[in-house]
Amino acid sequence: MEHKMIETALCGGKASKGGVTMPYCMYLRKSRVDVEAELHGEGDTLARHKKSLAETASRLKLPVDTIYEEIVSGETISARPVMQRLLTEVEQNLWDGVFVMEVERLARGDTIDQGIVAQAFKYSSTRIITPSKIYDPNNEFDEEYFEFGLFMSRREYKTINRRLQRGRLASVQEGKYVGSQAPYGYVKKKLEHEKGFTLAPHPEQAEVVRMIFHLYAEGEVGKHSSCEPFGISRITRRLNQLCIQPQKNDHWSLSSVREILANPVYIGKIRWNCRRQVKRPAGGEILKSRPKAKQEEWILTHGLHPALISESLWEKVQARLAEAGNRPLPVNRQLKNPLAGLVICAKCGHSMVRRPRPEGDILLCPDSQCDNVSAPLHLVESRVLSALRILLGDSIMTWQPSDNPPDNPSDPELQEKALRRIDSELAATEKQLGQLCDLLEQGIYSVELYQTRSQALTDKMRRLHQDRLLLEQRVNREPVKECLAFPTVIHLLDLYNELPDPAAQNSMLRELLDGVSYLKTVNGRWHDAPDCFELTLFPKLRPNP
Template sequence: MDKYLMYLRKSRSDDPNETVEQVLAKHERILQNYASAMLDQKIPEECIYREVVSGETIEDRPEIKRLFELMQSNTIKGVLVVDCQRLSRGDLIDCGTILQNFKYTNTLIVTPKKTFDLSNEYDYKSVKSELMAGSDYLDYMKTIMQRGTLQSVLEGNYLPTRTPFGYKKVKEGKKRQYLVPDPETAPFLKMIYEKFLEGYSPYAIGTMLDDLGIKPFMSEHWHERTIKKILSNEVYTGCIVWNRCKVEKRIVNGKVKKVRVPQKKPIIVHETHEALITQEMFDRVQSLMASKSTKVNMSKELKNPYAGLLKCKLCGRSMRYLGKFGRNVERYDCSGRKYCNNMSTNASVVDNAIIEELKKYLEDYKIKITKTDEEQIKEKKSMIEELKKNLEKIDNKKERVYEFLEDGTYTKDMFAERLNKLELEKKKMQKSIDKIRLSIPNKEEWKEQYINLHEAIDMLKDPEISAKTKNIFLKSFIKVIYFEKHDRDSSSPKQGPVTESDNVKIEIILK
């Protein structure tokens, strides 16, 4: 039997009052009925790709990328979609990518209205025309939405989702939303500006607020970065600043990526809400911040091989790399040390502890590779096949439930109850399949991880390899490294710096 895949995605043209799940379920029902009637088969769950993210481009949509990878195996007869534009409404590059993938893998695009074979010149032109029309529609809709957003801002509406500290967002009807002072936090907002002008640092101001029991919106404690953002936000002078940064597509290392680009002339709408500070005070603060700005470190060489990987086990913040700066050795400490009890330690201790943890993984993978039971693999695959057959039986029962509703055997309440039970049963069975599938040993992946671990250990032992090279390689297969230390190390000056410690605990999570 020919193998077909199904691709589901919500579009802007769908009912905005329906959730993504409701739209996808409706389209799945339409396509399953079509598959039963015209293809003499039901599309199994593992062949259904549901795109729940709202990405405009192929790069932003993981499910369609998985779909294309499977199509390249040349085992897929066709892909079912409600209409061709569900595949993409992206730019010309995306349209070309879709056309190439379907044409050169000889995969059909199957819709309830028509089946397209892109090896046929007329079908190719027809699909190309539909995709281009979808791209034009997307550009048009984005332009209309941007105009509406700009008009709303010019009318004085505050659109950002986050409300600035010191204010509350008030809504009037469906269109009007503006800021009003929050009686509980507005006085402390003024205090932040006043204390900074008195000479207090952002760090000291944050400590004051913590001592007073005043919390920021998004965290438990104040960070100096948060204080600096507040001190540089014009919203407190009674105006709205829009389009300060614009998301643009740029070519980065040969790939199209979205980057935030600061705009030379952001849109400023004055007197949209009550000001908490005067323009004069705001200008004085900006001048003082500019005069206190620290010198930029011109050396951009990465010193920390675990940048973005090493996290505090206690609070989850990043571990900071501290150079010598008058000390004898480099060290690591928690960036939230003010509130965290995790202790700092020498960089060499961290290196050796991570190497030892990688060695444990290395030994585990060695045992897995040499002692994998092939019979166990076959048994689990057989279990999956049995569960898939049960899934098909549930789908057949669902079809009969629909038939019973149509011929009057079931009332609407009976239909809803029975269908809900079958859906729950199906989800439970699918979870069992996923669980068994994840437990099936994968020797090839294990061998790759074994090689990665070996290479990582050798790299960490080699001082000639740069921290940047080490960091890039470690990030390719390590998700996070957790650090924990509660007790101080004891050493005498004669013995030299501590390089190993039983007090340090390292936990490595692989990808």
């Protein structure tokens, strides 16, 4: 009876578009329930769905021209590239109908996503064919039934998500590890005779973790070495010199070492809720980020896994980390770099730092693996001052305050558009990074290709974050600074060399600049080009037209 009803609905409805017979396509996608079922040995979901829909198409004598398989899981349409392609083709009237196991497979996102799907099928008169029913968008009852199905699928998704979150929290409270990837020094291990995972020490990485903690707390004890504790920068250099492979990138960074030192997993704890997902609208899209939560918001429980270090060593390290904090300069030392905190490496995004040398101070990138060449500090400082004079000096005689805004879009408006563009690129890059693991697991990417693509996308995200930081600083600056008189600025520049110390010079430059991007690719030592570098200034002040 059910099959007869489907055939009647098809024959009674419209069989072509514009008198031309159109082909049909098939869309297959796994849900979270399907993934859980496969883990319990219920077989490949997509294969079962494909067979069922193929039988339906054969029974109805409808040609299936293309089969789309979504191999990535995503809550929204923006996270599902195959669905985006299908909707584009539906809007272009390329299909007379789409075979799908359930209408819920098309959209489980918010009401915006559901509306996009519903309108695409309605305005293109594209049928939705399931094994139990055919939905005709020109039939008001089918349209109502279809929209109600999408609404119920969203409710079901949220219910499943709440159940998953409660299950994860319960697992954390039981001491199980629920993260997707084990922290450095451990491997994930399936618990015997019960659900869930725990951690087991990695035979090689565990020793590296212990070495990091001991170096930071006690230093290196040896025949020709003292017991002075190492700093994070020195530990990073040591790890790279020893060619120890980190977990993700091809070299160690300051942040990766600091994260290990601050992670309580190494004393047998399970930390949860330290990076909650935050969503915010930007440029018409919903961007996701995971900022660090305050320590009092964490959920910290005793884990089932063994600790790698002792409680006493952990407390010693945490005390030293708290004492160091995030200060750019120790409290017992004076600032000697007038460009401190202003110059950013154009290649990796780190803040350039001063290093004393017998021939004079230099400015270099603290990342030992970055190939941005250093330069004498006084040359960079001189170039910054010269650029400020050139940038602001031409407007001294022509500058006049004006109450009327220019006809063209103002700089803040352009910067806001640039921020939206960068946010969009970041979201797309994050989505690509998330898809890499799926492609590797599906066997589409080899390990070598995965590593190459992952590194390229990571480098791209680093550059985008650097550009966004500099632009955000300009957007958030105080509007009153737009109206400062430039003769006063030039007067400040004239007094620069008369200021009492580098701290005062740094304070003055911070009033004029949001930041400076530094790039040098030629080694001046061998090419006699110490000043062959590029600077990009981001001034807080600008002359009015």
